[in-house]
Amino acid sequence: MELFGEIAWTFYRSLSYYEEFNGNLSSAVGFSGGVRKKIGNTGLILWGAYLPPNLVNPHSQELPEGSNNLAGGLFGVNYTKGRKRFNNWIYAYKELHNEDYPGHEEAGVSIALRAENPIGERFVFKLKQGFEIIDNHYYAPKEVSFKIPSKASIDYFFRKDDYITISVENRAGGQIGGKLHNGTGVQAGLVIKEEGYTSSIQLMGYTTDVNRFAYLYPCPVFN
Structure with missing residues (x-):
């Protein structure tokens, strides 16, 4: 069993559109950590975090201290064999x-x-x-919303670490009881991995409803 964790601290002078906040000193501390264990080919992880908004965003100082802080936790199981x-x-x-x-x-x-x-x-x-x-x-206050992202792909390895990939992706979502919004895309790419770097080229075509819960955007094909 392995314990892990990290603490991050930031300190900076803020820039703001509001004069009363411009030039103020901002400081924040966040942390994350957990426990993980491997049993045979199966790995388990339990993780939690507390991330103040102004840990990375000085503009959040414009909000009262403690606003929009997030607390979260994750439990994961992974299995690898060959x-x-x-x-x-x-x-x-949860937003605090x-x-x-x-x-x-x-x-x-x-x-x-x-x-x-394989x-x-x-x-x-x-x-x-x-x-x-x-x-x-x-983007949907006082509503219950949902997202259903799906993606399937086939990779063809023409060398040990170099491959061609083709994928189909769909993202659906909206408010419970409301209209279902969809975005669908097809993507093809080439990935070349050499010692010290990875390069890729990709093409993507998609059609999507104009909705925050359905839009698609390009992401690295090797992700």
């Missing part, structure tokens, strides 16, 4: 204070599954499936 990999985790978080809607702090729970399974010597099938439910999302 080229087979399965990662599953549950993550939960919401300045705009007091008593309606954002909170969410998400479940994620990632699986990789097909023959040169192909690998990858699946990413998630589900998240959010109460008082920033």
